[in-house]
Amino acid sequence: MLAYIIRRILQALLVMAVMSGLVFVGLYVVGDPVAMMASAEATDLERDAIRASFGLDKPLWQQYAIFMSHALRLDFGKSFLTGQSAMGLILERMPATLELACVSLLLAIVVGVPLGIWAGLKPQALSTRGIMTGSILGFSLPNFWVGLMLIMVFAVYLGWLPAGGRGATRMIGPLDLSVLTLDGWSRLLLPACTIALAKAALIIRITRAATREALPMDYIKFARAKGLAWSRILRVHLLKNIMIPIVTVCGLELGQVVAFAVVTETIFAWPGMGKLLLDSIITLDRPVVVAYLILIVFFLVMLNLAVDILYTVLDPRVRLQGAKA
Amino acid sequence: MLGMLSVPRARWSMWALAGAAIVGFAGAASARDLVVALKTEPTSMDPQYHVLTPNVQLSQTLFDPLVCSDADLVSKPCLAQSWTASGKTWTFKLRPNVKFSDGSPFTSADVVFTFDRVGKVPNTPSSYKVYLQNVEKVEAVDPLTVRITTSEPYPLLPVNMVGLSIMSAKAASGPAPEGKTTTELNSGNGLVGTGPYKFVSWKRGTELVFERNPYYWGPAPAWDKVIYRPISNPAARVAALLAGDVDLIEDPPTDDLERLQKDPKLTVVAKASNRVIYVALDQHGEQTPGIQGTNGKNPLLDKRVREALSLAIDRNALVARTMGGVATPAAQLLPYPMFGTSKNLVTAAKADPERARALLKEAGYPNGFSIVLGTPNGRYINDVKVAQTIAAMWTRVGVKTTIDANAPAVFFKNRDSYMYSAYLAGWGTVTGEMSNTLLSLLVTPNKEKGQGTTNRARYSNPAMDKLVLDSGTMMDDAQRAAALAKASEIAMADFAMLPIHFEHSVWAMKKGIHFEGRADQQTMVQYATPSK
Numbered sequence: 040m041l042a043y044i045i046r047r048i049l050q051a052l053l054v055m056a057v058m059s060g061l062v063f064v065g066l067y068v069v070g071d072p073v074a075m076m077a078s079a080e081a082t083d084l085e086r087d088a089i090r091a092s093f094g095l096d097k098p099l100w101q102q103y104a105i106f107m108s109h110a111l112r113l114d115f116g117k118s119f120l121t122g123q124s125a126m127g128l129i130l131e132r133m134p135a136t137l138e139l140a141c142v143s144l145l146l147a148i149v150v151g152v153p154l155g156i157w158a159g160l161k162p163q164a165l166s167t168r169g170i171m172t173g174s175i176l177g178f179s180l181p182n183f184w185v186g187l188m189l190i191m192v193f194a195v196y197l198g199w200l201p202a203g204g205r206g207a208t209r210m211i212g213p214l215d216l217s218v219l220t221l222d223g224w225s226r227l228l229l230p231a232c233t234i235a236l237a238k239a240a241l242i243i244r245i246t247r248a249a250t251r252e253a254l255p256m257d258y259i260k261f262a263r264a265k266g267l268a269w270s271r272i273l274r275v276h277l278l279k280n281i282m283i284p285i286v287t288v289c290g291l292e293l294g295q296v297v298a299f300a301v302v303t304e305t306i307f308a309w310p311g312m313g314k315l316l317l318d319s320i321i322t323l324d325r326p327v328v329v330a331y332l333i334l335i336v337f338f339l340v341m342l343n344l345a346v347d348i349l350y351t352v353l354d355p356r357v358r359l360q361g362a363k364a
Numbered sequence: 365m366l367g368m369l370s371v372p373r374a375r376w377s378m379w380a381l382a383g384a385a386i387v388g389f390a391g392a393a394s395a396r397d398l399v400v401a402l403k404t405e406p407t408s409m410d411p412q413y414h415v416l417t418p419n420v421q422l423s424q425t426l427f428d429p430l431v432c433s434d435a436d437l438v439s440k441p442c443l444a445q446s447w448t449a450s451g452k453t454w455t456f457k458l459r460p461n462v463k464f465s466d467g468s469p470f471t472s473a474d475v476v477f478t479f480d481r482v483g484k485v486p487n488t489p490s491s492y493k494v495y496l497q498n499v500e501k502v503e504a505v506d507p508l509t510v511r512i513t514t515s516e517p518y519p520l521l522p523v524n525m526v527g528l529s530i531m532s533a534k535a536a537s538g539p540a541p542e543g544k545t546t547t548e549l550n551s552g553n554g555l556v557g558t559g560p561y562k563f564v565s566w567k568r569g570t571e572l573v574f575e576r577n578p579y580y581w582g583p584a585p586a587w588d589k590v591i592y593r594p595i596s597n598p599a600a601r602v603a604a605l606l607a608g609d610v611d612l613i614e615d616p617p618t619d620d621l622e623r624l625q626k627d628p629k630l631t632v633v634a635k636a637s638n639r640v641i642y643v644a645l646d647q648h649g650e651q652t653p654g655i656q657g658t659n660g661k662n663p664l665l666d667k668r669v670r671e672a673l674s675l676a677i678d679r680n681a682l683v684a685r686t687m688g689g690v691a692t693p694a695a696q697l698l699p700y701p702m703f704g705t706s707k708n709l710v711t712a713a714k715a716d717p718e719r720a721r722a723l724l725k726e727a728g729y730p731n732g733f734s735i736v737l738g739t740p741n742g743r744y745i746n747d748v749k750v751a752q753t754i755a756a757m758w759t760r761v762g763v764k765t766t767i768d769a770n771a772p773a774v775f776f777k778n779r780d781s782y783m784y785s786a787y788l789a790g791w792g793t794v795t796g797e798m799s800n801t802l803l804s805l806l807v808t809p810n811k812e813k814g815q816g817t818t819n820r821a822r823y824s825n826p827a828m829d830k831l832v833l834d835s836g837t838m839m840d841d842a843q844r845a846a847a848l849a850k851a852s853e854i855a856m857a858d859f860a861m862l863p864i865h866f867e868h869s870v871w872a873m874k875k876g877i878h879f880e881g882r883a884d885q886q887t888m889v890q891y892a893t894p895s896k
Contacts, residue, residue: 082814
């Protein structure tokens with residue numbers, strides 16, 4: 040198990056190095072950060088001075104080498120645009136994104152799993168057809184449209200909830216969380232629902248498929264033959280066995296939401312990392328983009344690792360072995 | 365991932381438009397607070413770190429400059445009560461009895477400190493130095509008099525100091541060479557000014573809070589607190605206003621304007637700005653990258669062709685249709701009557717496709733040619749749509765035009781490496797006078813002297829150059845204005861570049877707020893007051 044984890048971390052480091060190189064080249068090809076930052080009146084000499092002060096006058100490979108030598112000491116440089124530490128800017132915004140991602144995924148699970156099981160148990164029922172049609176809508180409606188519609192109905196028309204922004208926060212250790220205040224929840228609800236809609240749709244379909252696959256299995260038949268109560272069959276025999284695909288999907292989706300909640304964050308003016316990434320790409324603020332992607336790669340690899348470990352808990356037949364992984 | 369950047373603004377705004385159809389109001393901030401939605405968050409609170417509009421509009425609320433500009437960019441006394449110039453020496457008499465927001469008095473030492481700090485802030489992406497190049501020495505004569513010596517007679521000094529926020533020498537001193545560092549100022553440490561509001565807190569991405577400065581020297585500020593929220597998405601800004609979350613928004617999308625104007629609970633304020641949208645035409649040589657069907661010649665070198673391209677554009681129709689009416693057709697690069705503009709170039713020439721075709725024929729292109737028009741996507745209001753409209757109008761007279769639209773970062777890189785024969789761009793003349801515009805856009809490029817830095821069309825006319833460069837040392841305002849107006853006329857007669865329109869800046873707000881827009885597109889809360 041330990042060897043397995045170490046191997047995964049080494050893989051992550053390799054991916055990070057490759058990815059940072061790609062981002063360096065990519066942003067270099069896109070454009071000149073100085074053209075985006077300097078005031079329009081700046082003369083060419085002043086532009087050259089700015090370029091030199093950020094080290095952008097050096098050949099690209101040298102810039103990358105300098106970056107790597109600092110990165111090894113966990114120093115990812117300062118944002119060109121704000122002069123603040125790039126990683127600091129990201130970490131400052133991370134709680135907002137994590138909070139949004141976790142709440143929306145929880146919401147999706149709470150709604151999606153029971154509906155999915157129901158749909159799997161009663162494939163012919165009218166309610167099932169309703170659920171399945173709803174789920175098609177759920178993942179085919181574009182995110183930004185759902186978000187704007189929710190704003191229109193609940194913020195503009197009904198006036199029950201605010202249209203955007205993040206509410207009052209409370210510090211829990213290093214994390215600045217808004218789920219602990221009423222104002223925080225009132226602002227979290229709409230963006231969380233926007234993200235949860237598509238995720239719930241996905242979870243419903245996966246759960247339904249897994250349920251239908253598990254139902255004709257011998258162990259379920261045997262449990263019924265034994266005369267066990269339905270509730271117990273569902274809880275112990277069915278749920279446990281359909282958990283593996285659901286956990287996989289949730290793990291991947293959590294990663295997705297954390298890394299790329301950009302659209303939702305933009306529409307709801309949610310001060311998360313995604314919005315920071317988008318702004319930084321537009322202004323070619325390379326240190327922030329690189330630091331962000333490094334952090335996300337690390338996060339995704341760790342998330343996958345956590346999912347793998349969860350498998351062993353859910354299914355005793357699964358063994359993680361360094362040699363075979 | 366970059367594909368995402370080019371999602372047209374219009375698509376977002378369509379839905380907000382639909383939302384406006386079912387308006388209802390909810391919630392209200394307390395009577396004396398003002399909540400403002402900004403389209404761009406400032407990058408820093410340090411007034412000298414990054415000189416660009418989102419930062420300057422906020423620092424001008426916390427601080428005052430020596431010389432202010434009014435809503436139409438005419439200079440007026442601010443912390444300096446009066447000033448006189450003789451040759452290279454300027455004397456500024458400071459306003460007495462002014463206090464900083466911490467209660468300490470404002471004196472000439474603060475002015476000296478501020479000028480001194482400009483060059484010392486490290487790693488600034490855009491320094492204030494650009495505007496103070498000719499300043500050699502700043503001295504305090506007595507507590508209320510400052511003497512500034514320039515390297516040559518420098519009539520633009522007062523205008524160029526308009527964005528320079530006077531910081532408190534006492535509060536902003538520190539162990540670093542620049543005193544309080546940018547990071548310290550971002551947290552509010554040392555952020556002490558004489559402006560109408562003072563800093564309370566800043567949570568990046570979430571909100572920025574100012575409150576009334578009790579020591580303000582001017583009329584008492586109207587709001588107890590001003591809360592800025594960055595909402596970059598235009599549709600989300602409109603939704604926040606409709607939902608009552610915010611009181612005032614910047615730059616609502618043009619597609620939504622009609623709806624917002626009809627709404628009885630809202631007010632829309634539009635103000636003609638100093639930003640001109642223009643088309644630049646490559647006049648460097650016979651080699652030009654984006655033109656075909658001319659046997660290797662560059663038709664844009666021929667004035668008749670440039671005139672034809674200008675006559676082909678129906679500016680009035682473009683402004684009415686593509687810009688939703690919130691723009692003014694342009695006849696020169698800065699709107700009359702700003703300083704140094706020509707009074708003979710007030711209304712844009714009428715479109716004349718017949719004459720355009722005749723001119724092309726005369727120039728030897730009876731069948732026209734084909735050209736690529738470069739444009740940024742998302743930098744200026746409706747930029748791609750404007751470029752498409754121009755392309756259609758050019759094609760109509762026989763110049764087959766295709767659009768090359770790119771994200772701003774890519775566009776500016778292409779433009780600066782001369783990859784366009786024709787491109788659409790904009791220029792906001794922050795100082796509100798013509799020498800800034802002509803010196804950057806049309807004077808013959810000269811890297812060492814810092815002239816013609818944005819003259820990517822490489823237009824060059826020695827007669828115009830001389831007028832503009834000579835005006836730089838003319839201390840007599842009337843004489844300088846006349847020289848610049850003449851230069852403007854020469855450039856426009858040459859069709860050096862084609863001015864299209866002046867953007868209007870638009871703000872939308874709840875009824876009950878009186879707001880005066882500014883020609884420099886800045887959102888300054890001191891110009892917002894509750895109407896009786």
